[in-house]
Amino acid sequence: MDKPQPxxxxxxxxxxxxxxxxxLALFKSGQERHxxxxxxxxxxLANGDDVGLATVYRVLTQFEQAGLLVRHYFEGGKxxxxxxxxxxxxxxxxxxxxxxxxxxxxxxxxxxxxxxxxRGFAVHNHSLHIYADCVNKACPHKH
Amino acid sequence: MDKPQPxxxxxxxxxxxxxxxxxLALFKSGQERHxxxxxxxxxxLANGDDVGLATVYRVLTQFEQAGLLVRHYFEGGKxxxxxxxxxxxxxxxxxxxxxxxxxxxxxxxxxxxxxxxxRGFAVHNHSLHIYADCVNKACPHKH
DNA sequence: TTTGAAGATGATAATGGTTCTCATTTGCAA
DNA sequence: TTGCAAATGAGAACCATTATCATCTTCAAA
Numbered sequence: 001m002d003k004p005q006p007x008x009x010x011x012x013x014x015x016x017x018x019x020x021x022x023x024l025a026l027f028k029s030g031q032e033r034h035x036x037x038x039x040x041x042x043x044x045l046a047n048g049d050d051v052g053l054a055t056v057y058r059v060l061t062q063f064e065q066a067g068l069l070v071r072h073y074f075e076g077g078k079x080x081x082x083x084x085x086x087x088x089x090x091x092x093x094x095x096x097x098x099x100x101x102x103x104x105x106x107x108x109x110x111x112x113x114x115x116x117x118x119r120g121f122a123v124h125n126h127s128l129h130i131y132a133d134c135v136n137k138a139c140p141h142k143h
Numbered sequence: 144m145d146k147p148q149p150x151x152x153x154x155x156x157x158x159x160x161x162x163x164x165x166x167l168a169l170f171k172s173g174q175e176r177h178x179x180x181x182x183x184x185x186x187x188l189a190n191g192d193d194v195g196l197a198t199v200y201r202v203l204t205q206f207e208q209a210g211l212l213v214r215h216y217f218e219g220g221k222x223x224x225x226x227x228x229x230x231x232x233x234x235x236x237x238x239x240x241x242x243x244x245x246x247x248x249x250x251x252x253x254x255x256x257x258x259x260x261x262r263g264f265a266v267h268n269h270s271l272h273i274y275a276d277c278v279n280k281a282c283p284h285k286h
Numbered sequence: 287t288t289t290g291a292a293g294a295t296g297a298t299a300a301t302g303g304t305t306c307t308c309a310t311t312t313g314c315a316a
Numbered sequence: 317t318t319g320c321a322a323a324t325g326a327g328a329a330c331c332a333t334t335a336t337c338a339t340c341t342t343c344a345a346a
Contacts, residue, residue, distance in 0.1 A: 015292095015293065015294070015341085015342060015343080016342080016343095017293095017294060017295080017341070017342070018295095018341085019294080019295070019296095020294090036332090037332080037333080038332080050296095051295085051296080052295065052296035052297070053296085053297095053333095054295080054296060054297080054298085054333090054334080054335090055294080055295055055296065057332090057333060057334070058294085058295085058334090059294095061333095061334095073216065073218050074216075075216050075270075077303090077304090077331080077332065078331085078332060078333090079332090079333095092258070092259055092262065092264050094264065095267055101262060101264075103258050103262070105254050105255075105258055107250065107251075107254050108250075108251050108254045108255065108258075111248050111250050111251045111254075112248075112251065112271070112273055115235070115246050115248055115251075115273070116235055116273050116275050119235065119244060119246070120277060121235055121237065121244075121273070121275035121276065121277060122275055122276045123273055123274075123275045124238055124274045124275050124276060125274050126271065126272060126273040126274060127218075127270070127271070127272050127274075128255070128269065128270070128271045128272075129269060129270050129271075130255055130258070130259050130264070130266055130269040131266075131267045131268050131269060131270075132259050132264035132265055132266045132267050133264065133265045133267060134263060134264060158312090158313060158314080158321095158322065158323070159313075159314095160312075160313070160322090160323060160324080161312085161324095162323085162324070162325095163323090179303090180303080180304075181303080193325095194324085194325080195324065195325035195326065196304095196325085196326090197304090197305080197306085197324080197325060197326075197327090198323080198324055198325065200303090200304060200305070201305090201323085201324085202323095204304095204305095220302075220303065220332090220333090221302085221303060221304090222303090222304095
């Protein structure tokens, strides 16, 4: 199941509409894992899909609430979305080319939980963003 | 040296002006460690200082660049500043009352560095935000 | 398959945080 | 005290995002 199924939407309690199918398809295409609303909007237009920016924002938010997408608040103001693959991970963001790399470190995860509970907090979620520079050659990553 | 010294500004290469002194004094007063531009603006007005919002934003940014303040991008859109005390730390933010608690965990820090360098990144900085609920009684924290 | 109403869309206005503009004021070295 | 570069403040401008609302779709029921 890589191609968008109307069921993905149905299961999320959302009507299966053209904009929603297109947006889900875009994320599932995997070309770009992390996209802002603007990115999605432009990509859809480039694909010839006629969609409104307001709809993109709405759908992105709905998908987030439905658990289809995960939203990230990176530095820079605009939030970025990625397909929810179930498995949590954190991010390294290249300050030069904007490339986002994902990682998961069990030790970090467990220490976080420990720190929070020790202080009487019930963890909801967390975000760990490492801002760095791609070190080798001229940014091995895209753009 | 807890009261604002003109030298703090001089050392940062900034002219010693009334708004800058007031803003620095506010942070050094320690009443509120984490404040948004709006928070600072309102507090200054409440103190009887006549300042413009634009100036607050400008000064906050200058202080950040000068290393006097540290800026945080918590969820919620607006950035928050705190006095730079030299020692890095991360944050737990209560989703109910907005209370911010600081912590430092050496294990987490070193694992982060490891993860990043392993992937060919030169770490610039990072942000680790744990979003949680104060677990005991009705939010032991303020507001 | 047609139909109708709830729900979705999209153009645009509105919002909220932040930055820019520019005329006026201030800090400070000479 | 003076002169000017730097700083300030009021308001316009900006940008990402959300709200409004008239029109258009989806989909279940007939």
